Amino acid sequence: MRLLRRLAHRPTIIAGIVIVLAFTLVAIFAPLLEPYPTDRPSGEPFEPPSSAHWLGTDDVGVDMLSLTIAGTQNSMLVGFAAAFVAILVGGTVGIIAGYRGGWSETGVVGVTDFFLVIPGLPLMIVLAAIFGQSIYHIVVVIGLLSWMSVSYVVRAQVHTLKVRGFVARSRSLGASDSYIIRRHILPHVAPLLVAQTVLAVAIAVFFEAALAFVGLGDLERISWGTILQQAFQHTAVSAGAWWAIVPPGVCIALVVLGCFLVGQGVEEAMNPRLGHAHVAPRSFARRSTWVEEER
Amino acid sequence: MIAFLAISFSFVLFRALPGDAVTNISRVPNMPPEAREAIRAEFGLDKPLSTQYVLYLKELVQGNLGLSFQTRQPVLGEVLERVRNTIPMVGVGAVVAILVGTLIGVSAAYRQGTVRDRAITGTAMVLYALPVQWLAILLLVAFAGVLPTSGMSDPYLVDPSFWTVLLDRLRHMVLPSAVVTLVIFGSFALVVRSSQLEALGEDHVLTARAKGYGNRRVIWRESFRSALLPLVTLSTLTLGWVIAGGILVETVFSWPGVGLATVQAVGGRDYPMLQGIFLFITLSVVAFNFLGDVLHAVLDPRVVE
Amino acid sequence: MSILELSDLHVWFDAPDGRSAHAVRGVDLSVREGERVGVLGESGCGKTTLILAAMGLLPSFATVGGRVCLDGIDVLADGEKSARTVRWTHAAMVFQGAMSALNPVHRVGKQIADPMVFHKQRSRSEARARTLELLELVGLPASVARRYPHELSGGMRQRAVIAMAVACDPKVLFADEPTTALDVVVQAQIGDLLCELAERLGLALVLVTHDIGMIAENSERAVVMYAGVVVEDGPTYDVLTAPRHPYTQLLLEATPVVNRDRPLVSIPGAPPRLDEPISGCAFAPRCPYSSRTCGTRPPLEGAGHVVACHAAAQGRLA
Numbered sequence: 001m002r003l004l005r006r007l008a009h010r011p012t013i014i015a016g017i018v019i020v021l022a023f024t025l026v027a028i029f030a031p032l033l034e035p036y037p038t039d040r041p042s043g044e045p046f047e048p049p050s051s052a053h054w055l056g057t058d059d060v061g062v063d064m065l066s067l068t069i070a071g072t073q074n075s076m077l078v079g080f081a082a083a084f085v086a087i088l089v090g091g092t093v094g095i096i097a098g099y100r101g102g103w104s105e106t107g108v109v110g111v112t113d114f115f116l117v118i119p120g121l122p123l124m125i126v127l128a129a130i131f132g133q134s135i136y137h138i139v140v141v142i143g144l145l146s147w148m149s150v151s152y153v154v155r156a157q158v159h160t161l162k163v164r165g166f167v168a169r170s171r172s173l174g175a176s177d178s179y180i181i182r183r184h185i186l187p188h189v190a191p192l193l194v195a196q197t198v199l200a201v202a203i204a205v206f207f208e209a210a211l212a213f214v215g216l217g218d219l220e221r222i223s224w225g226t227i228l229q230q231a232f233q234h235t236a237v238s239a240g241a242w243w244a245i246v247p248p249g250v251c252i253a254l255v256v257l258g259c260f261l262v263g264q265g266v267e268e269a270m271n272p273r274l275g276h277a278h279v280a281p282r283s284f285a286r287r288s289t290w291v292e293e294e295r
Numbered sequence: 296m297i298a299f300l301a302i303s304f305s306f307v308l309f310r311a312l313p314g315d316a317v318t319n320i321s322r323v324p325n326m327p328p329e330a331r332e333a334i335r336a337e338f339g340l341d342k343p344l345s346t347q348y349v350l351y352l353k354e355l356v357q358g359n360l361g362l363s364f365q366t367r368q369p370v371l372g373e374v375l376e377r378v379r380n381t382i383p384m385v386g387v388g389a390v391v392a393i394l395v396g397t398l399i400g401v402s403a404a405y406r407q408g409t410v411r412d413r414a415i416t417g418t419a420m421v422l423y424a425l426p427v428q429w430l431a432i433l434l435l436v437a438f439a440g441v442l443p444t445s446g447m448s449d450p451y452l453v454d455p456s457f458w459t460v461l462l463d464r465l466r467h468m469v470l471p472s473a474v475v476t477l478v479i480f481g482s483f484a485l486v487v488r489s490s491q492l493e494a495l496g497e498d499h500v501l502t503a504r505a506k507g508y509g510n511r512r513v514i515w516r517e518s519f520r521s522a523l524l525p526l527v528t529l530s531t532l533t534l535g536w537v538i539a540g541g542i543l544v545e546t547v548f549s550w551p552g553v554g555l556a557t558v559q560a561v562g563g564r565d566y567p568m569l570q571g572i573f574l575f576i577t578l579s580v581v582a583f584n585f586l587g588d589v590l591h592a593v594l595d596p597r598v599v600e
Numbered sequence: 601m602s603i604l605e606l607s608d609l610h611v612w613f614d615a616p617d618g619r620s621a622h623a624v625r626g627v628d629l630s631v632r633e634g635e636r637v638g639v640l641g642e643s644g645c646g647k648t649t650l651i652l653a654a655m656g657l658l659p660s661f662a663t664v665g666g667r668v669c670l671d672g673i674d675v676l677a678d679g680e681k682s683a684r685t686v687r688w689t690h691a692a693m694v695f696q697g698a699m700s701a702l703n704p705v706h707r708v709g710k711q712i713a714d715p716m717v718f719h720k721q722r723s724r725s726e727a728r729a730r731t732l733e734l735l736e737l738v739g740l741p742a743s744v745a746r747r748y749p750h751e752l753s754g755g756m757r758q759r760a761v762i763a764m765a766v767a768c769d770p771k772v773l774f775a776d777e778p779t780t781a782l783d784v785v786v787q788a789q790i791g792d793l794l795c796e797l798a799e800r801l802g803l804a805l806v807l808v809t810h811d812i813g814m815i816a817e818n819s820e821r822a823v824v825m826y827a828g829v830v831v832e833d834g835p836t837y838d839v840l841t842a843p844r845h846p847y848t849q850l851l852l853e854a855t856p857v858v859n860r861d862r863p864l865v866s867i868p869g870a871p872p873r874l875d876e877p878i879s880g881c882a883f884a885p886r887c888p889y890s891s892r893t894c895g896t897r898p899p900l901e902g903a904g905h906v907v908a909c910h911a912a913a914q915g916r917l918a
Contacts, residue, residue: 125561
């Protein structure tokens, strides 16, 4: 499609996709890539990076590189799973509410607006505290608090589609709702959903790390968030062991950045800015016209 | 209206949800059943939900949020004190981020496509992507010897004067506020930039240029006001968010604010405290959002009263 | 006596992919004081770019060649800097779509008065008084000054924009499609207003439009543009009743006439792409009179009513 071609022209999107793909691959093949086991120490506590341990070791002597790779798996898992929940719920709600309009839409708008206002992290903390700290709960909690912005955006898009007349025309030809949704609405909403999914992954990864940091992560699994939390709790700071702190943060930052580049790029490709700024630091250029251009 | 809903929501959250919030939060290992029953009775959980709700509202109006498990002090007082600590730190950080972010965003929009613009955009994106707690820890490690890294004040000051105390507090505030600034700055600059870019492409900007106005005037007097609207809403949203988002920063720097209190309440199974904090945070965010709506209406002459 | 003189004006636009479009390809034009000129042509012929260049209002990705002399000032000598000296005080513009030409967050009166103060022509209070005079001049009630643009109708906004344009007593008024998006009745009113103002204030009016009716009603001289060059230039009546250029002829023939039973005609083909070099006459591929001589670019020639066409010069036209 035209959209894909436009996407291919932008180096930032390519970079973003590469980053996300790379981490996904590492997440999938994590156990194969870990140089050392993660459940027992393979070196001295807080060993600085060396040729044996590229990223040094943590507070009990477990290899940092292996920990980071292992953490990739859970962090990306939470990211994708929570994003999936958010998109599934948000997309469905958004499409249906936008399509149907009327009371159901007003109701949905009320609910989404309400939840959009409630601060995310405190609510997640409370929910995690109530429901327990397994990874499944975390995924659900994060997902359930991210669907609102998705549905908001999707609903807006459905509205513009309705305005453009597809819906009315198809209906007058006798098409059923599900047909209209499938053939007309979904194709136009799909790129938006892709962009939102990617952004949702980034948000989910961030919140996973945040929850872990306050002690509410899934304690039995290794994720970037828990690595960071452990490092902080176990005096990596005072030991000056920066290698225990830097890798998980860098990973999170890279994934978020990659997701952000892709998501923003897709959105920009979908809505190309039509005008140009009317003022700029540089003036228009001047050129002498002595060159004869036409015979 | 939303405030009322928020309050009710909090009630639902803490009392009516399956999973029995009370016992989970107040969970103490090996708690004898009598103790659990005692807690339930104390919180009136044995009464029907509707009665609980009414009681909840009544107590709220009286400013009674219960007593903290950990400190045995009234929750309301504790929460307020923590909030008093959070606001300066977070407030300064946010305000600086908003001001600097706006200037830089406008500058980037004006210079769109140039090296400077790309550098600014890139930096902003990177800052936006960095996890808050990680950035906080890095700064902590970096400045460990130079600036105080935990708490809000030095407990060992002997007979301090007002200025000494103030200076001390400010020194403690530098790092956490800096983290807040850096984190917010990224997203803010990006939004300002894109909003201003759009404003610069509008027809009346060309008219302004045609009138012979210089670039400065066109940017600030003619187009910035159009770009300002979404910014104002964003600012108020940000301020509301930061109160909650400060949790991570406060944890890293042991800043005794409302964020750290949340974490401590969870860790200490302090149910009333947690409920009180949540309620307060939610209400203040709602208040800020409302403020944002009001400001938007004031600034935009197109909004029909 | 010429208030505006364009000499060998060229404008190129650079696209992000490196190519550049040659939007104005060597235009010589001179406008006398108080003259009312209509510039006629289809979308993309360069007429808007032409008048933007006359005020130096080109974007930073544009390159300009040639000379614009407005009221004795070389507008393009130094880019934005020199252009700013003529803006609003010597020449002003009424843009397409007045709806968005007015700043939505400032009151109308302020937008009219500000330039007067900015260019140090009047004090604040004088400017305010003059604003009310101008509003009366364009047929708007004084209460408009306190209003915001969105509170006015389309026609009122267009009048306000016109009042704004003449505020600093320019000598030339450029109007770019001033009546698109307005209903026919208002269109006529605005056209009349522009003419009336031009006469009263001694302005030269350069009216850019694709609407032949507008040109017929409101200009004394018609300039026809095609693919970045002027192809015909003469008294409006002559150009519209006895066009000398094939393009003008076909254009007029293609204009649907409501109460006559005539088949709809169109000019076959399409205007050439401006990002590729054009050799010779740009209209030749579509022209019924083209011949081998059309491989070289025809100069504008004639007396009083000039035309750029080899066939016309050779007398081969009907």
